[in-house]
Amino acid sequence: MTPMAEASVTTSLTISSKNYSSWALRGWLLCKMAGLDFEERIMPSDDPSTRAELLLLSPSFLVPCLDHDGVTVWDTLAIAEYLNEIRPEAGLLPADRAARAHCRAISGEMHSGFSNLRSALPMNLKAHYPGFKIWAGAQGDIDRITTVWRDCLARYAGPYLFGTLTMADAMYAPVCTRFRTYDVKLDAPCAAYSERILSLPAMREWIMAAQAEPEEIEELDVEF
Template sequence: MDKPTLFIANKNYSSWSFRPWMALTGAGVDFEEVLIPFDFPGGNPEIKAVSPTGRVPVLQHGALKIWESLAIIEYVAELHPQAGLLPSDRAERALARSVSMEMLSGFGALRNACPMNIRRPKGRIALPDGVKADIDRIETIWRDLLQKSGGPFLFGSFSGADAMFAPVVNRFDIYDLVSRDNTLAYMETMKAHPAWRKWEEAARAEPWIVEEDEV
């Protein structure tokens, strides 16, 4: 079967695209990338032509289409178990899935108040109710996993769980939300990853400017 194609949106803004792209690129998985910018007020109709939900990301592998970031990561982890997207230990895999699902379904206050934006100048904003609780919970997850694994990534080596939290690293950084040493050290590890740097470079070079939204 041919290598998969990952459909994504603007790298500067699309947190959901960032997650599987970071996972696949960081794990060395070979895939084709197709970027469809959401540069229309009602969304780009080209996205609806390739996505059953009208949203990105979508991974196409032969006739199969997989949508939602975590589902894509899980599918590729099954195709390429040697890539390390999931921990080899069963208990660790269950823990990785738990924190990834918590990221997938939670932290709405942080998402809404602090959209991902690679090009945004660093600076604090007034935070609405709920954001501090989200920040505290994420820092607790990171602290506990890093203490357990010994780092430098959440489960020792880079995995899909790190990719699921990649947009949060950007949010914590550009909105200047955190100050704990262990949190900042993990963020620096993520930002130094070659996959992160490749995404960031492309995001900064994009011409599109759209309203800040979680997409």
């Protein structure tokens, strides 16, 4: 696509709460990593599908939703694959075939798994719980995630999971915010990786916007 043609493409990303929605963060971060120029559209907190997503009641998330050049894509992994097709130069998937398969595998694992972590440590960027008590089910998920991180960082020599930023980093980015919110203790390589992700300019932008977000969803403003 030529620069002139690309400039004429209408692109928007529909998302929900920046404070609470890990899926919205993943889709938004993928678009930023791809260098896509897009308009943000925020679903109101009283929309039933938004509330279902944020309260972990929805079996199928319809946000984030990317509209690009007449194509509508929802589901975070589908968005990642679509962005890789239209912006291959962004490197959202590794160039090496084996690494590419590995990247897809751990991204898919995050997409479909870790339900104990999601329910016990919901995303909440405004909150901080020092000394938070983590129960065994969630700890198992944490252990698996840190094993994935250590393996990737050692295998591909960092500083990100596959050397450079890929879709896998976007998929695991909300976990980094959860680890900070709930004071999860990490070993040195995982702690350094988590801080590296949280220090990305796009992540800092998202976190600042989340902290400025009004408190509108009473069910999620709970004590842990």
